Amino acid sequence: MVSILLCLFIGVLSLYLLVLFVKENFRNKNASPGPLRFPLVGSLIQIAKIHPTQPYVAFTKMKEKYGDVISIKLGSVDAVVFNSCDVMEEYLTKTEFSDRYCNAWMQERTFQKRLGIIFGVYPDPWQAVRSYCLRSLREFGYGKRSRMHSAIQDELTEVVYELKESIKENNGIHYFDTCFTISTLNVLWSMLAGRRYEHSDPNLLKLLKIMRKMMESCNFGNSFLLAYPQWKDWFPDWTGMTLQRNCFKEMNGFCQDFIDERRKIGVYETNPENMVDEFLAEIDAHKEDPNTLYTDQQLIAIMNDLFMTGSEASICYPFCRIFTGREMHASSSKLHYVRATLAETHRMATVVPLMGPRVAGKDSFCGKYFIPKGTYIIGNMYGIFRDKVHWKDPDNFRPERFLDDNGKFKSDEWLKPFGFGRRACLGESLASMNLLYYITVLMQNFVFLPVPNEALPTTEPIVGVTTGHHPFRALLKCRT
């Protein structure tokens, strides 16, 4: 009797799975091509088989079989991968693809609401919040050449001093870990909060470490919580949700403490000194409005967004790629060559391998392919930066590809590290200026060499939302 029941159960289950399989794979004849979708896991197994930890590598490989627009299923989530620059340029700039994909897991960071800039709802209130932040940051120097120049210069002076001290004590060898992260953050924080941090500030270092851990525990390609967001409350420890929640708590606490401090000081009422002060004045002015945009939670979400992007997607990783095992020669200091090196570094390092998540805001078409409303849209930046047809030898680090016959820098329309359309990076001017100044000043002051008798630092990234570098040692010689 038991075995009959068991057989019946297996039979019914198999039939059910077969129906699901057929339904998934023959749903829409206008859907773009893609790997088979299996019940429960979707296409996750095929992605993991190509590359278990770097989904963007898998999407790039799949392009050879399925083309520029690929339909996939990540566990329970329907997704489409855009795999070419032309497709991203044409479609990610459209209104219907300008909102972010944001499930319950992603909203954990911002009080289970869609607050801040990165995940703000398009068009409103995202537009209002982003414009407000840009205007206010500009008032305190953001995007202004001279103000940003002097803030970056101050940080650089300190970095060069610290490097010189460190190599004096360690026979020329320096251990690169978070050295550049804090100085980038400081430039942004000086406009946002009127404050800079000592590079050895223990609280900040702790916060940065927690944040890196959190970023490593998720990515926008094959994260478990992305594929099965409902599991976050069933198995919070196992899925990494507990670790992430701890990080959000620390980060939000850090921002709230600062807000409380500024409120207590009170100058925001008469003479705001930074973006946080201005925002506090808006909170007071809109106190009676039940639909106000200006709340403590909104401000925390904005600070959180900028802290994360300003410290994570900054310059550390590209720099490490430049330094790894290379001696930059005197000729490298020529500006055109420096710019070409930076462009090549952006391409090879691909700090943001999968763009900020987008969503199809309504039933749409991408060329002849139908994309239903709510589909998660993945912009595979890594795919366009490693496209074999466009770059010919994408795995070689070759700055010369960005130089014309006269040795002048030439840009390439396939290199768009800051994204597309209205949702493109808010920090582009800061990040670009920072990169150019850092590489120029560091190369003027030091020669970077591999440590003798030591293996070269790995160029394998630490994968997460952004790609990080493994800490490494380099031999530095001061230029006289």
Ligand code: HEM
């Ligand atoms: C090498 C450095 C950086 C790179 C490569 C980079 C790249 C990107 C990319 C690809 C996006 C998604 C764009 C899209 O969806 O089209 C983005 C968004 C964003 N970035 Fe950056 N970023 C960098 C540095 C920064 C810095 C320093 C800041 C801080 C000011 C920043 C703030 C932001 C914000 C707030 C967004 C969300 C924009 C929105 O949704 O409206 N980024 N970034």
